[in-house]
Amino acid sequence: MKRIALAWIVGLLVLAWIGAAHAERSERFKLPRPDPSAVQDQVPVLTLEAVTEAALLSFPGLVAAEQRKAAADGEQLAAEGGFDTQLKLQSRWSIAGLYENRNYDVSIEQPTGLWGTTFFGGWRRGTGNYPVYEGKSQTADAGEVRAGVNIPLWRNGPIDRRRASLAQAELAQLIAGHDYDAALLELKRVVAQRYWDWVFAGRRRAVARELLTISERRDAGLRQRVAAGDAAAIEATDNQRTLLERRERLIAAERMLEQMALQLALYWRDADGEPRIPIPEQLPEAFPEAVPPDMHDLAALVEEARQRRPELRKLEQQRKQVEIERDLARNQQAPGIDIALMGAQDFGTGTSKLINREEFYAGVTLDLPLQRRVARGRTQTAEANLQRLAADIRLAADRVALEIRDAGSALKAARQRIALAREQRATARQLAEAERDRFELGDSTVLTVDLRELAAGDAALAEAEAMATFFKAMADYRAALGWLDTPARD
Known part of the structure; x- marks a missing residue:
């Protein structure tokens, strides 16, 4: 009887141990979970969105792509400079010789994107003695005001270097933007x-x-x-x-x-x-x-x-x-065929030929490189x-x-x-x-x-x-x- 009782006790202990093992078994191969008591002290989970946002703000490669966009903006500004207004000043004095005279000339030129047309104007004043063949250099005492326009008919009419460079620079801005998008992607x-x-x-x-x-x-x-x-x-x-x-x-x-x-x-x-x-x-x-x-x-x-x-x-x-x-x-x-129109008006006093002298000029220029x-x-x-x-x-x-x-x-x-x-x-x-x-x-x-x-x-x-x-x-x-x-x- 004692042996039977001992066997029953041993059997019960074994069954209890096996039951505990089965209860623990389902948790054995699960990944570790955080301790609930430490939830408040837990470090926030790092998400993909957080990493991406941080990279977009300061990743050096993306910053470099952003600077390429800024460089393209600079190129576009430089291309716009082809249409800058040009102001020229010129002074000339005869300091020795048979004829003593003085010449002052101020000119302004404005290129446009309208069929390559260029507008120009200016003021000049010439005083003193001039030889006969330079008589046009002399003006009335208040000077001469002039204005005109130069229109290319064939070469540089539909397109010229200024407009081409500006259009290419604008496209370069888009290209820099696409480079940035590619780097971002x-x-x-x-x-x-x-x-x-x-x-x-x-x-x-x-x-x-x-x-x-x-x-x-x-x-x-x-x-x-x-x-x-x-x-x-x-x-x-x-x-x-x-x-x-x-x-x-x-x-x-x-x-x-x-x-x-x-x-x-x-x-x-x-x-x-x-x-x-x-x-x-x-x-x-x-x-x-x-x-x-x-x-x-x-x-x-x-x-x-x-x-x-x-x-x-x-x-x-x-x-x-x-x-x-x-x-x-x-x-x-194509051949270069340009039409130039200009008018001039003298102001002030002078000889009878110079007082209120009015002039109008028209000209054609032909330029054709033979070999091209x-x-x-x-x-x-x-x-x-x-x-x-x-x-x-x-x-x-x-x-x-x-x-x-x-x-x-x-x-x-x-x-x-x-x-x-x-x-x-x-x-x-x-x-x-x-x-x-x-x-x-x-x-x-x-x-x-x-x-x-x-x-x-x-x-x-x-x-x-x-x-x-x-x-x-x-x-x-x-x-x-x-x-x-x-x-x-x-």
Whole structure:
């Protein structure tokens, strides 16, 4: 009877121990959760939006792109200088010779964009003695006022260097804006890549730490069982090997997390633009839900991307610049035929011929370079550049379409991997839990349990990696579509 009672007592103790093990089992392979008592002291979670906002404010590469926009504004201002009003002053005195005279001349010239027309005017005064052949240099005592206009009929009429440079400078402003948009788009993509690498590194560290915690708990129980003679000493030794291996895994995971944090710090900056290194406490508890985008109408997405992508818009503006250069070069091959009209009026007193003298002049100027090699060479160069840009535009458009298809394929594959990894993780967890139960009953070994637990840990990592891959592919997809979340430039 005593033996039967003792057997019942031992049986009840074993059942109680197994029940406690089952109660703890569901929590063994979950990632660590924050202590509720420390919620108030918890560091705020670092989000992708926070890192992106910090990068947009002070990332040096984006600041450099902003300065290119400022440089383009300066070029545009310089091109407008081609239409600046020109004021000239000239004085001339005869200090020795047969004829003593003095001449003063003030002229003003205003180029315009109206068919290359230039308006001019001025005042001059000539006093003293002049030879007969320079009689026109003498004016009444109040001087002569003149005004006129110069109109190019062929060369420099439809287009000239001033107007071409101004139009090209305006296009250069748009090009600088598209360069900035391209830098912004790439920055957002890279920030997302680095952020999800950091989150995945945090998941790897959490899994490694959980595996180590399980081994440490088992080690304490094994030591007691070995001391009581309920387990072989080799099992405790084997668990020590497992402990050392998992500590090494944790060190490697912590190193990867630190490395990813340093890479993320390049983009997460403070108000002074200095890099900030995120700490593990800022990691999110888990990845957000992987929601795939709507990609049913792929042709519409490709067309939308071709309208949005900054590099394509930049190439279009460059093509317009070269077209302007080609049109100018063609125009410069034409003869220069200019019409000049001018009127003059003397004021004040003087000889009878000079008092209130009124004059009106009309003239035609013909300028024709015979070989025209400069203009022809520039025309040939511009036409070749247009052909090159047409090929570049086609290549860029094809690349955009393929990038969207590739991003869509990556998203689809990542979603499939996530589903499979979750099933694999659930199965591996069940096997690890069952193997631990068998070990507690003496039907398994530490080596087999270790292999099961490592398989469960690898499955958890596979799921986290698939999630990170999905969100990185999502960043590539948004970049391929040219989503800037800022107003698009014309």
